[in-house]
Amino acid sequence: MTSILSQADMKQPIARAPLQTFVAVPTAPSPSGGTHLPHEQSLARQILHNLQHQHYWTGLQVHTHSPLTDEPLPRPLVSGLPPQRLYVHPDEQVELLKKADRERKARAAGEAGGLDVRTEPEREWILPTRLNEKWTLRRLAGVFDALTMVPPATETPAAAAEEGLASPWRTTKRVLLATADTDSTVVYYIVHDGVVKPRQN
Numbered sequence: 001m002t003s004i005l006s007q008a009d010m011k012q013p014i015a016r017a018p019l020q021t022f023v024a025v026p027t028a029p030s031p032s033g034g035t036h037l038p039h040e041q042s043l044a045r046q047i048l049h050n051l052q053h054q055h056y057w058t059g060l061q062v063h064t065h066s067p068l069t070d071e072p073l074p075r076p077l078v079s080g081l082p083p084q085r086l087y088v089h090p091d092e093q094v095e096l097l098k099k100a101d102r103e104r105k106a107r108a109a110g111e112a113g114g115l116d117v118r119t120e121p122e123r124e125w126i127l128p129t130r131l132n133e134k135w136t137l138r139r140l141a142g143v144f145d146a147l148t149m150v151p152p153a154t155e156t157p158a159a160a161a162e163e164g165l166a167s168p169w170r171t172t173k174r175v176l177l178a179t180a181d182t183d184s185t186v187v188y189y190i191v192h193d194g195v196v197k198p199r200q201n
Contacts, residue, residue, distance in 0.1 A: 035072040036064060040128075044076035047128040047178045050186050056083045059123070059153065066146035074142050077175075078126040079151030085119040086176065087190055089169035090197045092119075122167060123151045125175040127191075131182070144173050144193040172196055 044062045051057040060080035066073055088096070100117045125147055129135065149170060173193040180186045 036076050040075045043128045043130065043180065044078055046180060046184070047126060047186065048078050048080075050178075050180075051078065051080055051126065054186075057081060058083075063151070067148050067152050068146060071146070073146050074139070076128070077143070077147075078128060078178075079123060080126065081123050082121050085121050086124060087174065088119055089167075089171075092167070092169035122170065123153070125151050125173075126178050126188075127175045128178050128180065131179050140191065141193075143175065147173055147175070149173055 041062075048060050048062060052060055057080040060078060063077045063079060064073060065071065096117045096119065127143060175191050177189040177191045178186055179189070
């Protein structure tokens, strides 16, 4: 059985998929001044969607201005809270293991069990990029210069100043470099501002 489409049916626009609608940048000028290109804004929304629905992050928001200076960021960044800690400083790792070992020894001698090491997640900065982009140390330094150590829960400079450090072990700025390919695959890398102590395995 064949169906014949009329000319009127062929002229009907095809509706966008829900993800396309979410990622699309509105055509109206943004209240933040519209300093970023539409493809940069769309990429930030795509990464936000991936973190929320594929990796279960919470408290996600797109930042267009620096929380330090209120100047436009080199490109829109995302911030949010992962379901578990992404990075543990090597010195903190040693302290956590010592604490867990002391707690294990304090429990009943006959009780079997391993070390119970717990870390609370911390808010993270996410830098959305495309696989074909060329990133230099100068470009990354420009991003780090505009960021606070820990992303603010709100986008106001006063809130950023009040929040301070989430952990005394967090001594360098870091971003999660989100690299999206043309097939929508996203790979994440932790990038630190400067040299950091290597992790112990």
